[in-house]
Amino acid sequence: MVDLLTQARALGGVSAVPLGPRPTVLVTDPDAVRHVLALHPDRYVKRSHRARVLVGDGVLSAAGEPWKRQRRLLQAQFTGAGIRRYEQRIDAAARRAADRWAAAARTGTPTDVRDDLRFFALDTIWRSLTGHPLDADTNRELAAVEAVGTALPATPSASADLAALRATVAADLARIDAVAHHAIAAARRGEAGPDGPGLLRVLVDAGETRPEYTDQLIRDELVTLLTAGHETTATTLAWLYLLLDQHPEARRWALDAGPEGSPGRESALRALVSETLRLYPVAWLMPRHATEDDTLAGYRVEAGTDIFVCPYLTHRDPAVWPEPERFDPSRFADDGRGSARHGAYYPFGLGARACLGAQFAMREIVALLGYLLPAFTPSFQDPAPPPAFGFTVRPEGPMPATITAVR
Numbered sequence: 001m002v003d004l005l006t007q008a009r010a011l012g013g014v015s016a017v018p019l020g021p022r023p024t025v026l027v028t029d030p031d032a033v034r035h036v037l038a039l040h041p042d043r044y045v046k047r048s049h050r051a052r053v054l055v056g057d058g059v060l061s062a063a064g065e066p067w068k069r070q071r072r073l074l075q076a077q078f079t080g081a082g083i084r085r086y087e088q089r090i091d092a093a094a095r096r097a098a099d100r101w102a103a104a105a106r107t108g109t110p111t112d113v114r115d116d117l118r119f120f121a122l123d124t125i126w127r128s129l130t131g132h133p134l135d136a137d138t139n140r141e142l143a144a145v146e147a148v149g150t151a152l153p154a155t156p157s158a159s160a161d162l163a164a165l166r167a168t169v170a171a172d173l174a175r176i177d178a179v180a181h182h183a184i185a186a187a188r189r190g191e192a193g194p195d196g197p198g199l200l201r202v203l204v205d206a207g208e209t210r211p212e213y214t215d216q217l218i219r220d221e222l223v224t225l226l227t228a229g230h231e232t233t234a235t236t237l238a239w240l241y242l243l244l245d246q247h248p249e250a251r252r253w254a255l256d257a258g259p260e261g262s263p264g265r266e267s268a269l270r271a272l273v274s275e276t277l278r279l280y281p282v283a284w285l286m287p288r289h290a291t292e293d294d295t296l297a298g299y300r301v302e303a304g305t306d307i308f309v310c311p312y313l314t315h316r317d318p319a320v321w322p323e324p325e326r327f328d329p330s331r332f333a334d335d336g337r338g339s340a341r342h343g344a345y346y347p348f349g350l351g352a353r354a355c356l357g358a359q360f361a362m363r364e365i366v367a368l369l370g371y372l373l374p375a376f377t378p379s380f381q382d383p384a385p386p387p388a389f390g391f392t393v394r395p396e397g398p399m400p401a402t403i404t405a406v407r
Helices: 002-009 030-039 064-078 080-084 088-108 113-130 134-140 145-153 161-167 170-188 198-210 215-246 248-255 263-279 360-375
Strands: 015-016 024-027 286-290 295-296 299-301 308-309 374-378 387-389 393-395 399-407
Touching: 002 170, 024 030, 030 286, 030 308, 030 387, 064 145, 064 198, 064 215, 080 360, 088 113, 088 360, 088 374, 088 399, 113 134, 113 170, 113 198, 113 215, 113 360, 113 399, 134 170, 145 170, 145 215, 145 248, 161 170, 170 198, 170 215, 198 215, 198 360, 215 263, 215 374, 248 263, 248 360, 308 387, 360 374
Parallel strands: 024 308
Antiparallel strands: 015 024, 286 308, 295 299, 374 399, 387 393
16 A cells, blocks of 8 residues: 555645545645645545444544534643643653563563553653553553554544454454443542542543433543554554664763753654654555645645645655755754755644644653663563554554663
C-alpha cells in the first residue's frame, strides 16, 4: 500500500490512485492538504471510520452535530489549563516507568522497550481517566486494544466486510467492554482514585443531564480516549528510541541544550518528539470523502471521490523538507514548526478535526524523556524492526533491549 502511494506521490502532490471501487485521490502537497483538512472540512468529511468497530460513535469517528457536541464537552480537558489538572498523574506515571528501567538496569534483565513504553502511556491515560494507577489485570485486559487495532484495515475501502471484522475481534472487544463497563460503574458509585476523580467523571456527569450520553456513548468515548490516549504516545516513543539508537548524537544534542528542567532542555526534548513524528506520524493516512464537486490544486475533484491525505509522504517530500529521510531534530529547535509552509507538518491533523489530545501527548512524552533520557540507554538486541502500515504505522514486532544506567 505505502509503495503504491509513494509511486503516486511521484506524479505530483495531488494524484489519482487506483484503489477501491470509487475514484481515489492522494493528497500530499501542503497547500492541498490545508485546503482539504483546514479550509474546507465540510467538503471533505470522514465517512465510516476505520476504527468504528472499536470506538463506536466516540469523538474520533463521530460526524456532524454529534461530533461538535462531543468535542465541546471534551475540549476544555485538553487545553493548556485543562492538562495542568493531570500534571501530577503524568509525573507519577513517568516516575513509575523510570523505576522500572532502574530495576532492569540493576539486574541486567532484558526488557521489551515497546512493552514498557506502552505500559507508561496506558498508565498515564488510565490515571487521567479514573484517578487510579494502572494495575496488572487492567493492563493485561487492555492489550486487546492493540490486538483490535492490528486487525483494522489500512484504508476505508478495505473495510467493507465489517461483520467479518467484528467477528474476528469479538473476543478482544468483549475484554475491552468489560474493563470499560467496570470503570464506568465505579465512577458512577463515586469511587475516585487516590488522585481524585478523572476525566471519566466528566462523561458520567454528562450522562446525568444530556440524553445523548447513553451508556453506549459513554463507553465509546471512554474507549476512544483509552485508544487514542495511549497508542499514539507509545508508538511515538518506540520510534524515538529506535531513532536514538541509530543516532546517539541526537541524545547528546538534547541533553546539552540546557540543564534538567530548563526551557532549553524542554525545547530540545520537544524537537526530538516533533522530528520523530515527522518521520513516523502515527496517523500516517487520513481518509476523507468529497461531498461536492471542487477544484483542488487546479484539479477537478468530483463528489463521491475518496481522498487520502498522507502525512507520512508529505513529511518525506524533498520539495518541502531538505534531506527528508535524515533524522534531524534541530529542524524544530528554533520555532518548533520545522517548516514555514502551512500544511507541511501535520502529525495530529489540521483544522477543526485536529487531534484533541496533541498537547497532552506532547506533555507526557516530554515528562517521560525528562526522567529516562539523562539516566538510561537501551541497547537493542535485534536490528530495528520495519514499519508496519496498518491503521497506524508502528514498529513491527518486539523491541528487546538491555537497559544501562548512565548516572
